[in-house]
Amino acid sequence: MNHDFQADIEAIGRIDAVPTILDVICRTTGMGFAAVARVTEDRWIACQVLDNIDFGLKPGGELEVRTTICDEIRGSGQAVIIDEVSHDLVYSTHQTPQIYGFESYISMPIVLPNGAFFGTLCAIDPRPARLKNPQTIGMFKLFAELIAFHLDANERLAKAEAALVNERKISEFREQFVAVLGHDLRNPVASIDSGTRLLLRTPLDEKAASIVKLIRGSVVRMSGLIDNVLDLARARLGDGVVLDVKDGEPLKPTLIQVVDELTSVHPGRVVETHFDFEDPIRCDRGRIGQLLSNLLANALMHGSDKGPIRVSAKVEQGVFALSVTNVGEPIPQGAIDQMFLPFFRGDTRSGQQGLGLGLYIAAEIAKMHGGTLDVSSTDKETRFAFRMPLRS
Secondary structure, X not given: OOOOHHHXXXXXXXXXXXXXXXXXXXXXXXXXXXXEEEEOOOOEEEEEEEEOOOOOOOOOOEXXXXXXXXXXXXXXXXXXXXXXXXXXXXXXXOXXXXXXXXXXXXXXXXXXXXXXXXXXXXXEEOOOOOOOOHHHHHHHHHHHHHHHHHHHHHHHHHHHHHHHHHHHHHHHHHHHHHHHHHHHHHHHHHHHHHHHHHHHOOOOOHHHHHHHHHHHHHHHHHHHHHHHHHHHHXXXXXXXXXXXXXXXXXXXXXXXXXXXHHHHOOOOOOEEEEEEOOOOOOOOHHHHHHHHHHHHHHHHHHOOOOOOEEEEEEEEOOEEEEEEEEOOOOOOHHHHHHOOOOOOOOOOOOOOOOOOOHHHHHHHHHHHOOOEEEEEEOOOOEEEEEEEEOOX
16 A cells, blocks of 8 residues: 655644754754654655755655665664764764765654654754764654654544544434435325324224224324424524414413323323413423423333323413323433433333433423423332423
C-alpha cells in the first residue's frame, strides 16, 4: 500500500509551532539548516524546512534515504549528535557528511505516543557547532516530543470530526427514514381502523367479533407507535413536539376516549377513573390525550393484573395534575433514572416488547406544556404523575 506522504507534509504544516521551533533551533545552535523529516523504510521527505545555507531542500523535497543518517536513527531510535565531523571517531569516514558537505549535525527521533516512528527533527551546517551539551540535547528532545504530541492530537481530532460527521449523516438518514416510514404507515393503519369499526357495527358471531376486537387492539397499538415514532423524528430533526393549544375546548372527553379505547382492547383489566376538574383546561388536548395514552398503555403492559389501574385528573392550587397508578413489582432505581430516555425498555417480559418511546414522548409533551412528569415506585404501587401549571 502506497504511503500518503502529502498527508504527512500537511499534518506538519498544520502545527503552527513548527516554523518557530526551526527558527529557535537555528538561532540557538548557530546552524543554518533545520527540518522536520518524514522517514520510512524507503523514503526521506522534508515536511518543513528552514534553509539559511542554500542547502536546496523545500517542503516535499526528498533525499535518498540510504544516504541519510536518519535511516540509522529510524532503526535505532536514538539521537545522533556530531559537533565536528572531521574529528568524530564514528562519522569522520561516514558517507553522509561527505555527500552533503556538513561538519555539524544533530537529529532527534520523533516518536508518536503510540510508539510509532514518524521521522526526525534535524539540523546541519558546514561549520562545526557545540551541540553535545544538556541544553541543546534537551531542547531538541522537548521540541521532538512537542511535534509528536501535536501530530497525535491533530490526528485524533480529525478522526473524531470525521466520526461525528459520519454519525450525523447516519443519524439524519435514520430519522428521515423513520419519519417517512411513520407517515406512510398512517394510511394503511387508518384503512384497517375504518374496516374494523364497520365490522363491529355489523352482526357477527362470537368468534368473528373476538377476532375483529383483536385486530382493533393491534390497530390502536400501531397508531400509538406511529405517533411516537413521528414525534421522535420531529424532535431529532429540530422541529420538536408541536403544540396546538385551543381555548374553550373541553379536555375531559379526550381523556375518557383514551381510557375507553385502551380498556376496550384489554377487557380483562380494571381501570378506575376519577376526573375532578372543570373544563376548559388550556392545553393541547390531543397531546395530553397522547400523554395519557402512553402512560396508561405502559401501566397495562408492565403493571400487575392483580389490582386496578387508577387514572386521576384534578386541579389543585393552580396546577392541573394527571396521574396513572398501578400495582406490581417496584421499578429499580437504575431503571427509573433512564426511564424517560428514548428507546429505553428496561426488563420486558415476552410479548411486552415495544420501541421504548412512549415515556420519552410523554415527558416531551409535559415539557412543552411547561410541566413535569415524575415517577415513584414502591412495593405497593407505581405512579406516573404529570403536573402542569394552569395557563391563563
